[in-house]
Amino acid sequence: MRRFSAVMLPVLLVAMLATACSGGNSGGTSSSSGKQVQVWLTTPDRSKLLQQEESLKLTKAKDSDSEEGVVTIDDQKVYQQMDGFGASLTDSSAWLIANKMNDAQRGDLMGKLFDHEQGIGISYLRVPLGASDFAVENYSFDDMPAGESDPELKNFSLGHDKEYIIPTLQQALKINPDLKLMGSPWSPPGWMKTTDSVIGGSLKQEAYEPFANYLVKIIQGYEAEGVPFDAITLQNEPHYTPEDYPGMRMEPLEQAELIKNDVGPAFEKNNIKSKIVIWDHNWDEPYYPLTILNDPDALKYVDGTAFHGYAGEVGNQAQVHDAYPDKNLYFTESSGGAWSTDFGGNLKWDMENLIIGATRNWAKVVLKWNLALDENYGPTIGGCKDCMGVVTINQGTGDVTLNSEYYSFGHASKFVKSGAYRIESGESVSGGIEQVAFKNPDGSIVLVALNAAGEDQELKVKIGGQLFAYTMPAGAVATFVLPGTDRK
Template identity: 35%
Template sequence: MNGLLTAVLLAGTTASAGPTVQVVWTSEKNPGDGAWFNGPIAFSHALSQQASGTFTNPTSTSATTITVDPSVQYQTILGIGTSMEESTVFNLARMSATKRTEVLRKLLDPSTGAGMNFLRITLGASDFTGRTFYTYDDRPYGQTDPSLTYFSIQKDIDYNIISTLKQALAVNPNLKIFASPWSPPAWMKDNQSLIGGKLLTQHIPVLATYYRKAIQAYQAQGIPIYALTVQNEPLYTAPDYPSTSVTSDQERQLIIAVRNELNANGLGGVKIWAYDHNFDSAASYMAPIMSDATANAAVDGVAFHDYAGDPSAMTQLHNSYPNKNMLMTERSWWGTTGADRMAQYFRNWAVSYNAWVTMLDSTIKPEQWTGTPGPTMLIQNAYTYDTYWVLPELYLIAQYSKYVQPGAKRISSSYGSSGTVTNVSFLNPDNSVVSVIINQTASSQTFKLSSEGQELLATIPAKTVGTYKWTRQSTGTPTNLLANPSFEAGNASSWNSEWHNAALAYKVDTDYPYLGAYKLTLFEVGAYQQLLGQTKTVANGTYTASVYVRSGGGQNVLRLYAKNYGGAEKTAEIGSSVVTNYTKYTITGIQVTNGSIEIGVYTDANAYNWAAFDNFELVKN
């Protein structure tokens, strides 16, 4: 056992043993201190595996209690990661291929690294770059290019951005990448400069085309773009680096134009995230956008930065627009305070977190920001490029990213207090519970994890974050009787294509699943009909079937069905309407009398109609 006892079991020999708990610690060291640029500093725990604990019956021991209730579930987690802005790419490109791969694995590999699965990139230059500021259609002063004849992402190829992202995807094929622009081409702005200025409203249509062409160009390079924020920090015009003022009404128009461009060019699955700025002005900026029905339907989520205001702004927006995702797209923190701030993001409905700037060198380069950056999670020696050191911050983020799976649900848990320990907890798709415990104090803290009638008594060192992971034993919910219900096998095993009229019009893919890494998509370039189902032998009785669905609309027929159970076929009609966000469709009261049932989906669709399905469920009532 570790000297600082991870789990002290005090229930006695008659205690009922519960699940075993995996325990991992990371400790802070000199958080945010510029001394990190001078070289590595030793610290005590870096994703350090501790002795396992075991849940027992409740004890009378007095300690801060964190109550975790997996039956009460909130938002679905999309991803956790960092940025691959050009400063980081610049430094990675100076490394040997072997070292560059090593760094990417430390960040992205789910087995040997931090398991980050969400990357932010910039469309054109940001302030964190070693290059002359650029966009994809720069013209001499006074010239315009409304036909985008000169559009090109060649600089992203020349500057190793494309090759680095390809390598990142090779390390983690489940990586999702989203893009943010700092400035449109200067000729679209009132000051004819990438630095500062305002977007000219008359250029909104061509800017939408510009974004679509950028996404297509990346896709042609084998790099799918999961989502787009239409303008980084639209309320701030920087004095010396790319930025653009975009009013709320301009963003409303731009979102509609971009959505139309994407839909018209086979990119309907690319998400649009609005705002991408600080907490404090979010509600007022978003109100005119969300009150427009067309813009509202086009927006998948609202993106936030944390440089002003409070994370509770995300809860405010979630309460106003409960079907929209809240995303933390930019903020880097240090130490246990930063780990607690991450907990606050998730407790305020964030479905994601991205740190900003991954690796500068020991001379704090390259960057063109207005201030002096703090230490990044990785620092490269500016003179021997293959030498680098890892800060605690990489491991502190990994306390989340390595253990909280895509598709996890945040679950109910006590927050605790900064004077003892704080917490946020999740239920993974594989039924494991992850509870992140943060000790920001200068002394070790003893606490209880209490969940579903049992408890774990544990002690965590000062200035340390602990991840406590266990398999949930009491689900409190009926068993899903379907095999491969979310297609996490990576294929449609257990599902049968009973009938289709032309091409086989279904596939299992990774583009925007509801849970986990995969989903089912029905699609074909021509008109098509497709039926896909699963037959199960079950006990006679009453059953409920359901599935989560998104659809581009336009189908003649789109339905969930239940048949061959001893009664007339029952359906939940999804119909021809657009279903923007995943929506649950349910068939109730299925009375099985012959010991068998078939559950599936059927569509009679027109050319290019698509629908996505995830998390099929069949349960006995």
């Protein structure tokens, strides 16, 4: 277990940082003392949306405050280091941001998404490498006429992404320089596949090496634009082969072969530092990543495993962690949609399964699907016809609607900074007060809590020799920020 020793800032500086973190939300007073706890609240009736409340006093704890029901934070017991929270900048998302908003609207939205003060400080984005179902058109970075191939990648070009995807990422990185990116292909170029199309099929054996070099060229090309990839996966949802948008079947033994014989060596040869992440599909098949990790020649190249949330249980992540505790876990996709429009229900699901559930089951990254979609749940070239983005952009006016995901993820992304560690906070009571805690690089403590019960509940939190209490409304989410001071 890696231990974390925080750098303790002076009380005044911590208070200033905490005040800046409030992001201008109304409804409360910021902390002017190291003995206060800042509070942000979202209620299921939307009467309060990531609203700062009156700060709480830390008081001296009594022996009786160790009783059952008290959340006891131990910031010396440290778990995984966090990279961040966010969503996917799909082709559709970037196209809308770049083409359906004026400069003022775009600047305001990007601030709301990526700035810690003005907005929620998104710190991690997934980027489809080529078209996904949420794209304006089908494309890869080396398309060829039917029946032709390009094994030397002479036709390779990032021209499509340079139009609006890379500029949008550059703008996001300017706002939040700590932002990290993961690239995920839905399909290699069609000529590499058994179908000679980005739709369906599997990777031809003779295309393993060209595909590895294709990934190298993507990473190098993006980095040349000032947009480096922290990690890549080899195939989005390798156990689902869609009929109307790009996808590809890839079995675990095939992925292991690709990694150990082609992608891993190609990354080494070209000094590629982007991490290799496997699986990138649902919770219900943990055997898939375990099969790859059980191959020692593939294992040495693998940083970790990515999961989606459309089937299975979040606890299955822990099976992979327990077998390979030195490998990282990522949660990379789950979408809201028109099938579920209850704000409070969506807020609760995201908190239970993703913000709290995925991180308590070792995820260092937690992402939703589309960052932005339009009022008609698109643009889309296939697949889901009623998925919703973190935000909705009206194509006619450029007006933005902030959806439930903006607030559920904002309760973490705004306050849990890149490099934070998840820390011990006792049991998260299913159906009661569910919670997770983190320690930021500046030593501040962040507790994210959900009252999953149908009635108001008092939350008591003990840390060191001090205590605070707060009455959480039924179904509400609250984030508590404790400054990095001596709490003995």
